[in-house]
Amino acid sequence: MRSHEQRDLTARLSALAEAPAPPAALDTSAVIARGRGRLRRRRQALIGVVAGSTAAVLAGVLLLRPSGGPPVPAGPAPTAPSSLAPSPTATPAPAAHTGPLSAEARFGWLPEWLARPAVGYAVSDDRSVVTATTRTAVQNAVPSLKLELLRDPGESLAPGQHTATAPAVAGREARWLVTDASGAPVGLRWMTASGRWAQLNATVWSGAKVQDDLLRVAAGVEFGNRDVPFPVRPTGVPADLKLRNAEIHRPSRNSEPPWSAILSYTVDGKWLSVTIQPDGFGVFADGRPGGGTPVCRVEKGVQLCANGTAAGIPSVQRIGGLAGLLAQFDVLGADEASWAASGPADKPR
Known part of the structure; x- marks a missing residue:
């Protein structure tokens, strides 16, 4: 799923967790309104898990995407049917996680x-x-x-x-x-x-x-x-920013980017989101009210954007604001093959 879907997922997650959503166009207000409706529907469809338990992590999404984005590569082929096997016993968690999800x-x-x-x-x-x-x-x-x-x-x-x-x-x-x-x-x-x-x-x-x-x-x-293999690694995110939501999605339609991801943080009732997707698909940012203008960074073909009501808190300002926050992420690259992780790397389908 794409960035929108991510939010959607977030929204779904938020639907999951309970939240509203948003996205883009040429007319800013129309774009935001259209985006929110799409995100809300996707969230509910794709996740709708934690509905009613917490406030939505990703209430809105602002998508200012150029027309005619590059096509998304075809997904993997379905797994060949195999004999029914019992669910394996849960395996122990790794000693340490190397990624945010x-x-x-x-x-x-x-x-x-x-x-x-x-x-x-x-x-x-x-x-x-x-x-x-x-x-x-x-x-x-x-x-x-x-x-x-x-x-x-x-x-x-x-x-x-x-x-x-x-x-x-x-x-x-x-x-x-x-x-x-x-x-x-x-x-x-x-x-x-x-x-x-x-x-x-x-x-x-x-x-x-x-x-x-x-x-x-x-x-x-x-x-x-x-x-889960992830395109970035947080390295110096302020300790008072608590990770509330993490998602990564592959596309559900050919018009979407090949993948999109989001990390949402909370602190003292405020929120801050970092969205990640391949460069060239427009600005993908959390569109919740009060989030402000997103600040973006592009490295190794990956675009990171940050915004949120927690942008002005002291710990974020000490590291240089939203631009400084984005510098606290190691970017692994737009190619999923560069995302090292212990698993679960999806099996070929």
Whole structure:
């Protein structure tokens, strides 16, 4: 997903965590209004996880993008079907994280109807979310999967939903998420090997095959806290800035950049966001009210932009304001192959 999606994700995350969104055009006000609506919809679609638990990390996004941006490279091919395997026991977390984003799970097997999936990771307020979206429409919809770890099995259901017994996943208890009106399943919850519960939601449901596929996806999920490859490394961010949200997304459409990322910080009720994407796709910045004009830096083909209501706090001013803050990030490059991390590097699909 792109930067917008990131915010979207953030928003989703924020939807996740509960927030509003925004983006761009030639008419600044029209651009911002249009962007916010898009971000809000994406956030809710892609994440909508922590809704109601915290304030949105990314309420708006200001996208001032040039027309006719470069095409996005085609995504990887889908993984060939494999035999159903149980969810592996959670692996221990690495001794130390080398990047700003770590994920507690990653997809293993994915169904053929999720062709050429773009995988994204996000953590907001300690809620870990993984998404996989295809650019190929199925039944007039864009298929996607959202995987998240729950805090408890009875965590709040969406309005109009209840649970029903589902076949065991790797020998452990599982429950369908069912809509009250139609009685049709829209998701799956199951207990993982660590004793925590996971939830999987799909946007496309076409009878028993999709249900079987969801059970197979769940059984193939790999758990374990591992670093997610990321385009930058924070080196000297002021200690009072607390990382609230971190995301990275691949595109869900050909008009998006090949990837986009965001880091959102909070301090004393104020916020500050750093957005990251390949250079040449316009300015991608958090568009929440009061965020001010973004300050940007380009290095190794990567554009970083920062803005937020915490731009004027003493610790940020001591390092040179937003420009000084951006200097506190090591840029690894626009090519994902340059992003060293212990995992989970997505398997070829």
